[in-house]
Amino acid sequence: MSKRAISTDQIHHPYRAPEGWDAFPPGVFKASTVLFKNTADLHQYRPRDGLSYRYGLHGTPTSYTLGARIASLEGAKHCLLVPSGLAAVTLVSLGLLRPGDEVLVPDNVYGQNRYLSESFLPQFGVTYKFYDPLDAEGFKALLTPKTKLVWLEAAGSITLEFPDLLGLLAACKAHGGVITALDNTWGSGVAFNPFEIAPGVGVDISMQALTKYPSGGADVLMGSVCTRDFALHERLNYAHEHLGYGLGQNDVEMVLRGLPTLELRYRAQDATTRALAAWMQAQPQVAQVLHPALPDSPGHQYWLQTSMAGAACLFSAVFKPEYGARQVDAFVDALELFGIGYSWAGPMSLAVPYDLSRSRNLSRTFAEGVVVRFAIGLEAEADLRADLARALALL
Numbered sequence: 001m002s003k004r005a006i007s008t009d010q011i012h013h014p015y016r017a018p019e020g021w022d023a024f025p026p027g028v029f030k031a032s033t034v035l036f037k038n039t040a041d042l043h044q045y046r047p048r049d050g051l052s053y054r055y056g057l058h059g060t061p062t063s064y065t066l067g068a069r070i071a072s073l074e075g076a077k078h079c080l081l082v083p084s085g086l087a088a089v090t091l092v093s094l095g096l097l098r099p100g101d102e103v104l105v106p107d108n109v110y111g112q113n114r115y116l117s118e119s120f121l122p123q124f125g126v127t128y129k130f131y132d133p134l135d136a137e138g139f140k141a142l143l144t145p146k147t148k149l150v151w152l153e154a155a156g157s158i159t160l161e162f163p164d165l166l167g168l169l170a171a172c173k174a175h176g177g178v179i180t181a182l183d184n185t186w187g188s189g190v191a192f193n194p195f196e197i198a199p200g201v202g203v204d205i206s207m208q209a210l211t212k213y214p215s216g217g218a219d220v221l222m223g224s225v226c227t228r229d230f231a232l233h234e235r236l237n238y239a240h241e242h243l244g245y246g247l248g249q250n251d252v253e254m255v256l257r258g259l260p261t262l263e264l265r266y267r268a269q270d271a272t273t274r275a276l277a278a279w280m281q282a283q284p285q286v287a288q289v290l291h292p293a294l295p296d297s298p299g300h301q302y303w304l305q306t307s308m309a310g311a312a313c314l315f316s317a318v319f320k321p322e323y324g325a326r327q328v329d330a331f332v333d334a335l336e337l338f339g340i341g342y343s344w345a346g347p348m349s350l351a352v353p354y355d356l357s358r359s360r361n362l363s364r365t366f367a368e369g370v371v372v373r374f375a376i377g378l379e380a381e382a383d384l385r386a387d388l389a390r391a392l393a394l395l
């Protein structure tokens with residue numbers, strides 16, 4: 001064949017890496033088009049087990065590698081990846097709820113899940129109720145034939161009450177016909193196995209914001225939805241394919257890079273967080289510290305029941321009522337090593353003040369006062385403690 005033009009040559013160049021070439025990183029495959037071998041291959045193609053190697057939107061070997069690793073982290077069999085933690089929440093609710101159905105949501109749920117249930121799902125004829133995650137008896141009374149999905153979160157966002165998981169799951173099982181979905185961003189697959197919380201007790205779906213621990217770099221947004229049951233996975237995959245959730249494979253690579261250090265980071269941040277939470281509880285300006293490992297934190301007994309080894313890098317301090325919102329803001333501004341902003345589980349520590357008076361519907365289980373939620377990063381504990389002590393002294 002005569003020599004082709006430079007552009008044609010570059011597009012159709014025959015060089016391929018030799019068979020068997022290998023390295024530790026899984027490699028980054030990017031594609032919109034997935035090439036079929038020939039027309040017979042094209043015509044015969046049938047998606048199997050949710051692995052749709054037919055179009056880049058559904059994934060490439062890079063994202064399927066990540067999905068397989070997240071499934072194994074969660075103790076699951078199947079995993080769907082989505083572009084954010086919120087997209088994972090939405091996939092579950094939109095994928096499973098139909099007009100006339102009702103969803104039950106814990107009162108301390110992640111804020112965006114609350115707003116989804118309160119204002120978005122009603123447009124599709126779906127109703128919602130909030131429940132107190134510490135009161136399995138009260139929860140039982142809310143279950144009706146309309147209840148199709150129950151959200152769980154352990155521990156809850158910001159106030160970190162640990163739910164009565166065993167009691168709530170037993171009530172769902174006794175009622176029948178209810179799918180349970182856990183927002184497992186806090187436990188991240190390290191603190192406990194969501195599908196085997198106690199022998200024979202687990203959730204149907206576990207989703208995570210991979211944005212948090214699995215990425216670990218505070219630089220990627222991504223989410224996952226894991227299941228053990230194939231039929232349930234297929235229902236979610238059906239919604240996934242229709243909603244057009246695609247991922248940038250460079251972002252997928254970033255999360256794959258985070259996974260080998262996930263457990264080490266989780267445990268290091270856990271240790272620093274427990275030490276700082278205990279120290280903070282002893283400070284005269286603080287009425288209460290919320291962290292499931294502290295004995296007077298709401299739901300501590302349920303955290304013990306699930307016999308977990310771990311807790312995430314979050315604690316919240318409730319300031320004594322004499323410190324108003326402006327003073328607490330000044331305390332947060334005075335911190336030098338704590339950034340002010342959302343998300344967490346990255347290298348840098350963060351602090352955010354919250355006024356919870358309007359974001360809880362049910363009874364308040366913690367002390368009155370302004371709340372600051374701390375997310376502890378990977379800095380040295382002594383440096384963080386010194387920073388907190390200096391800012392507290394200015395109060």
Ligand SMILES: *Cc1c(COP(=O)(O)O)cnc(C)c1O
Nearest residue numbers: 084085086110185209211221222
């Ligand atoms: C951050 C977070 C989410 C949402 O994740 P994004 O990737 O930021 O959309 C969901 N649930 C919990 C508990 C979270 O902390």
